[in-house]
Amino acid sequence: MNKDKVLRILVVLPLYGGSLPVGRFCVSALQKMGHLVETFEAPDFYGAYTAIDDLKVTSDRHQYLRNSYLNMLSQAVLAKVETFEPDMVLAMAQAPLTHQALKRMRNDNVKTAMWFVEDFRLFTYWQSFAPFYDVFAVIQKEPFIGELRQIGVENSLYLPLAANPDFHKPEELNPVDARKYGGDVSFMGAGYPNRRLAFRKLIHHGLKIWGTEWDGDHVLEPYVQLGGRRVSSEECVKIFNGTKINLNLHSSINAGELVGGGDFINPRTFELAACGAFQLVDKRTLMSEAFDDGELAHFEDLDDLDRKIEYFLSHPEEREAVTQRSRERVLKDHTYEVRMQSLIDFTVQQFSDWPAERKTDTLFDNNFPEELKNDIVSLVSKLGLPANVGFDDLVAAVRAQQGQLSPLDTAVLFLDEWKKTYKR
Template identity: 25%
Template sequence: MKILLSIPEHTKTIPMGRFVEKALQQLGHEVYVFNYERDNQVERLREKISYKSFLAYKNNQVLALVNTVKPDLFFTIYGNNHDAGTIEKIKQKGILTACWWLNDPFDLAYKHIPAHLYDYFFSNSRGTQAVYKHYQVKNAYYLPVGIDPSVHQPQPGVKKEYDIVFAGDWHPIREKVITELSQHFSITMAGPWKRKIAKDSPLRSSFVNQRFFTPAAMAELFNKAHIVFNLHTWYGRWPYGVNPRLFEASGCGAFQISDNKEEIKDLYLPGKEIILYDRVEEIPELFTYYLKHPAEGEAIAAQALKRTLQSHTYVHRMQEMLDIIS
């Protein structure tokens, strides 16, 4: 199949676009990529003058590439940059269209993009499928992310330097919970929190990196952790939807403790491949136990790694998507 893949420029901590490109190529497909990065100073100036005209300019480039490539499938990640007119023009050429939205459940796609126009629409939350159907989104499917085994992998010989590691973007609930936990546990952190937390925040000394980190840097950090702590930003608001860390930590062979989401039980076996908590009050006991019993955590991590490689790579995800489309 000939596929035109459109990737966004803004997903700095989750650059799955290139992972998707690689996975599709590994499956034997011919892939052309349109990247919304600003390619030169002229484009940056055009964006500053008028963002609306800049997007129109970029969408004209997309349409020109469509005419040149003549793909069987136009596939966009997020699709924030594509207006309704662009999608309609692509569809008029008899080309199938698909979108993979990855901000559910906290930021639903129909608020930002013409999700109802795509022939196939995928999101990272099973719990939001009914919402999309209500808004006339056709062929809405649940499709979580995964890992690239060449990046998210165990690193033999790397020493376990840190008790507990957290990597991810800032959110008020994350700051509150981790601040409380850091009073009793050593938590090492990475993520763009510098402008979000107070100058005298006790968390500042916990960071090894307060900027956006690369997938490789994150993988190295996870390999150095006895425990990788996962807390979805929508904890306490929605019981469904899974984030990329769920898979990435497990792909690195790391032992993970995460808040529970409805989809997880079908992805990993609770208690055998991952440890879950329903309430933050449960976390201190879990941290204490597994820091004292590292062998148990390592056994769980080994099972999670096996499951991830068997079922949760980007190759698996792209095959699932294409099976649905075909």
């Protein structure tokens, strides 16, 4: 496929959860790549979804109402598909899409992909949904890919997480933010069992803990910041940049396995590196594929972590050298633009008829007045579209804009309506 080809991609976000910010970074990356992107904003419907929990009805009725609501959201996605006519529907983990909606899109020859950015061992709903997607992208390799193959999923793609350099970047904190978010040693993330036990041995470093699910731990409670509320993506960047040593201990539900040495690489690894922030991270089996020796500072166990905290606190020049190497690697190989291009390339490889050719006029086959042509060229550039964009794609990009339409936007839409009415 021509890399300059403009694709229409509908990104379906989840109602809530960890894949929500990942989905937003995918949208940003695809737009930056010059594709036409629409977003199904499932979080807008989250309030009504949670309100079902307050109805005080029987468990059977409660489940029925939840399923009915999710089915309605799936129908709303299908309505967006009919209007936008995407080349691909990209669903994030836990996106509100039913089997029936996925079957409908497959029948209509709309390619669907899911980026399953969760641990397949903990979140097992993939067993039900994976066969209904045309492409199933995952953050783990074997045995997950083998298990997918056993249930008939041949089009699985290893697609590790990433960073958004326009968002995850070095930032100089003002004095107020430096006091609030800064510190010698911190951790940002949820209070999984292995982390709760591990961090009890590290509080003598003046540890700051950010994130949710730390309640009920009386030892760590004094070190949990902001009352244990959810930390926004913007606040994460401030924490990363304001901390001398960011701890990055991957999650495990097995409290007896404090440093598990598992496979997937969490998003924090890439985001910290992109921020130019120093991290001490546990080794993962897939880490050597993503980073070379010297591009990250690792620890083997808690005693090793304790020693390395002391060492790197007193060696800022070594911290700086590591962060420079890790940031260069992420900017080169581990951005969301790189991941989205990998997804597109894989889909092209797996489906010879994708993306389908659209029957559309070229831009200047539309009898624009001569005095408007330069303005149209400027509009195409402003929208981030290639110079050879088709007229229908230009119309879709104009419609997708936020805010008030300019006179030129209105003229383009008027011409589109005129063509639909009279040129048939």
